[in-house]
Amino acid sequence: xxxxxxxxxxxxxxxxxxxxxxxxxxxxxxxxxxxxxxxxxxxxxxxxxxxxxxxxxxxxxxxxxxxxxxxxxxxxxxxxxxxxxxxxxxxxxxxxxxxxxxxxxxxxxxxxxxxxxxxxxxxxxxx
Numbered sequence: 001x002x003x004x005x006x007x008x009x010x011x012x013x014x015x016x017x018x019x020x021x022x023x024x025x026x027x028x029x030x031x032x033x034x035x036x037x038x039x040x041x042x043x044x045x046x047x048x049x050x051x052x053x054x055x056x057x058x059x060x061x062x063x064x065x066x067x068x069x070x071x072x073x074x075x076x077x078x079x080x081x082x083x084x085x086x087x088x089x090x091x092x093x094x095x096x097x098x099x100x101x102x103x104x105x106x107x108x109x110x111x112x113x114x115x116x117x118x119x120x121x122x123x124x125x126x127x
Contacts, residue, residue: 002026002123004034008115014046014053018100018108021123025098030127032100035090037122040080040114042087047105060087060111080113087111 002024006017021034036043046056063086064079093108094101100108110119 004121004123006110006119006121008041008110008112008117008119010112010115012057013112013115014048014056015110015112016048016107017110017121018102021108021121022095022098022100024123025095025125027125027127028098029096030125031092031094033090033092033124033126034108035122035124036110037120038084038089038117040077040084040112041117041119042084042089042111042113043091043121044087044109044111045091045093045102045106046109048107048109049105056111060113077114083111083113 004017004020004024006015006020008015021032025032034043046052060083064083091108102108110121112119
């Protein structure tokens, strides 16, 4: 297992982590499992044409119902936790020749929901 550190810079942002994760692959072929060690960040794949990151953040925001949250720490912080759970905190990606097997436009992304922060991911390999 390896750990990857990612620094985010905004309250909410989408970061392409494809290259950083690929560089950490220790073997030629297998399945890479990435897991983010936080409850206010998420992992997924997406097309990141210009503006798509902002479209995604707008869509995530629109999915959140306006409720009276009861989180003891900070009720306004609850949507960050819920979105992280909805998007997901892990992803598995096959790879060969130390390159992810992705669709033409697919990128591996970290979705920051409560930044800026230092985020930590665990990378493990099955081969």
